[in-house]
Amino acid sequence: MKKSLLFIFSLLIFVSCKNEEEKKTTDKFEVEKVEKTPLQKSISAGKSIYTKKCAQCHLATGKGIPKMYPPLRSSDWLTKKRTESIHAVKYGLNGEITVNGNKFDNVMIPxxxxxxxxxxxxxxxxxxxxxxQDKMVSLEEVKQVKK
Structure with missing residues (x-):
């Protein structure tokens, strides 16, 4: 009986020490997390905004809706017309545009x-x-685009 109690007590101490060791390892891991770059932070925030405000028309995949809403996926308009892209997101868009060789003539409300x-x-x-994009969009750049 004494040996059994001694064994159980020893086992409890071992398990307790093991848990403390794991906790220290976990705490150390938490400290070593890599900080996100400013672009990564912006992209993460942008994904949430896109899901709430843009995906209804341009879809979660960025493919858009043919003949209605242009694709954002592999979009030559986005990559070649940076200022126009900023203006469209900031103020909306009205009139014909050509994206990847396809014409779109709809209204994007602000x-x-x-x-x-x-x-x-x-x-x-x-x-x-x-x-x-090689250069991330900046707040100063967006502020410079006027209606």
Missing amino acids: VGLKDQEVVDVLNYVMNSWGNK
Whole structure:
């Protein structure tokens, strides 16, 4: 009986020490997390905005709706017309545009995004679905685009 109690007590101490060791390892791992770059933070915030405000028309995949809403996926318009892209997200868009060789003539209503939200959503779409920008969209750049 004494040996059994001694064994159980020893086992409890071992398990307790093991849990403390695992906790220290976990705590150490938490400290070593890599910080996101400013672009990664902007893209993350932009994805959330896109899902709430843009995906209804351009779809979650960025493919758009043929003949109605242009694709953002692999979009030559986004990559070649940076200022126009900022203007469209900030103020909406009315009139014909050509994206990847296809004409679109619809209205994109302004969705009321703040300048930082414009930055974030553009950094998301300009770096998703085959799009890649060398320079991230900045708040100063968005503020310079006037109606």
